[in-house]
Amino acid sequence: MNKTLNNYMYKVGLLFACTFCINLTNKIVYCALLFTFLTLVLNGIAKYHGHKKAAISIVLCTALSLGLFYNKQYFIGGKPINGLILTSLCAILIASYIGLKLFLKLTARYGFAISNCISLCTASLVDHCIMGIFFTTKFPMDKVWVIVYKETGYTYLFGSLVYLSSLAVLYAKPIYIQIKKWLYLLVSVEQAKSKTPLL
Template sequence: MVHKSLHNRKYTNLYAIGLSIFLFMLTLCLNLCKTIVCCSLLFTFLAFTINGITIVQGSKKAFSITLLCIGISFTLLYSKPYCIHGKPIDGIVLASYLSLWLASLVGVKAFLKLRPYYSFPVSNGISLGIYALVDGLAMSVFFTAKFPISRVLLIAYKEIQYKSIFSFFLCFTLFMIWYYKTFLERRFLMLSGFIRKAFFLKKAHKLIKGLL
């Protein structure tokens, strides 16, 4: 029993390490993208990965790992020039990572509150929507000092729209996997029950035949 527990813990730790490395790669690449579509796709997978770490390691470790990834990524990219449509934007790297940190705080708390009441795909889908909304609003506050309000609203609309679309497809895929996994498990249990019942009847038949 102890050996099995250690074996499971080993795989859990390996899974958490893999997710943490993947999270760092996504966090670093987030500010290397030049299009809203690409940033939105990376952000969606990033939020989903944070939720995955939360399940495996708990929210405190998920926050710590996320903060560590943000800190390292910011250190590597803080002096990198960033342009939108040819216009250099100062402070966007810091703003985007602060926005990500705020979105992760709100998103993870929402995810943990939803998990007891909804399935994994549904709770993920709702929390990813919250991630997108918080990040979109936070970045809009930053962009108000850089662009006209009409441009800011357009950027926020596109960001939230793309993130919502990617979140929907990701969670729909999760739901299909979860549904068919549950369906196959039930079918397997039913088949196992029929096999056990048939074996029992056959054994009982032989016993009765031997007595007669």
């Protein structure tokens, strides 16, 4: 029980770090990478600790981030952007909730890797659309499209890498166990041969 609780706390800490750090950077690549990790950790919490704890965790992390960033002024290109942090955290909360619900529906039918990839793609699209709508009031439309396009592309790229890594781990584990059994049998046979007396 204590180990499970500690494991859950580590995941919540990682979820908070991702939620918090998204608003510390203004690089699109880093935002996409952090959103990918955020969704992966949230889906991991839902799978191993239940969807209620996952929902409570994301609400807690976004509320705590909002409290810490309450008076922070955000700048893009030297220009202050009012309301960006609040919009970003609301977008994360809405997108995470939608992605979490989709993940829970897909997990019953598919494995973790596929469910995580699909929920990540959906959540990122929702997040980037909300942020795109916010940016239409601050930037010209062509710049907004470039921001949304780049962030969605990077998130899908990182999501694909996480998916391929998950598949590699899922398929490598049974192969590793089988190789370990074969090596054990081979060593046992060699030991048995060395113990039998020569005739």
